[in-house]
Amino acid sequence: MSVYKNEKNNTWYVMVRYNDWKGERKQKCQRGFTTKQEAQNWERQFQLQKKADVNMTLESFCKLYEKDIRPRLKENTWLTKESIIQSKILPYLGQRKLSEITAKDVIDWQNEMRSQKGKTGKEISPTYLKTIHAQLSSIFNHAIRYYDLTVNPARKAGTMGMEESKEMLFWTKEEYLKFADVMMDKPLSFYAFEMLYWCGIREGELLALTPTDFDFENRTVTINKSYQRLKGKDVVTVPKTKKSNRLIKIPQFLADEMKDCFKLFYSLKANDRIFPVTKHYLHHEMDRGSKAAGVKRIPIHSLRHSHVSLLIDMGFTALAIGDRVGHESEKITYRYAHLFPSRQSEMADRLDFERTSDEI
16 A cells, blocks of 8 residues: 555655666655545556556646656746646646547637637637647647657647738838937947847847857857746846857947947946846837837837848848848748848849840
């Protein structure tokens, strides 16, 4: 027997022995169960987890899922997944056996998700519905790949929601210069937006910058980390993708401005954050500056779009732009195709010349 009663506080506990992944004999004690049945249920799920038995509940499997994939992910990526699992999946399917969840169960769950409303009273957006379903499907795929589940009921049920095509907002150079002019009353904000617009870096990349990232002699800035504020703590991680690790050449005027920025600090150490502010601060400053300059308010990430659109307008190739902003050239071509009309006209004119020149 491995379930026992603690007579002192009238609770139950489990003492279970098992072999770990190295084959070594281990012992685990879990306390605090109010009834014997609760303790026995916990023991049964624990044994199923150790055997990687797909007859365990979805809730139990999600603990294995977290153990398997969390070490491979950035912390903010996992927290997003965890939020969906805890709020949108487990309350509805958590106590069902993994192997017994059917496509019909998933369809019923989808209908429940579609009927829900968010904090603002609005229905869940199609984009978020798609994200929720993708997470459920990912859990089943993991079970198929590593735990011998035979079918993915989420895939069989079909997806829900869809990607919403959002208008790509950006500022022209003239609009940005109006904005930058009114931001000069707060130098730190001004220098932050200068880096965002003239380098096309992401917010997290900006907020992670330190003095050691700058080489003023060669006019370069190294992008190799990203800043996040997670659960009240400052967290610096690797950038979004491998291609995000890059060396950006900066114009001379920006190099001079960043030298002035360093002088704002009484004692700036090599690994101190140059912009010790939050994303919330930047968004507040964006609101203030847009209103004062009389230009349309765009999301801060759209400064990155603005940088790309400026480079396209200057005639640079998608490959060159992709290297600068940390994107694959195919993504630049696809996402910004509507900004290449002059290139399309140039192509047509060249093709016309190639065809008609032979007739002369």
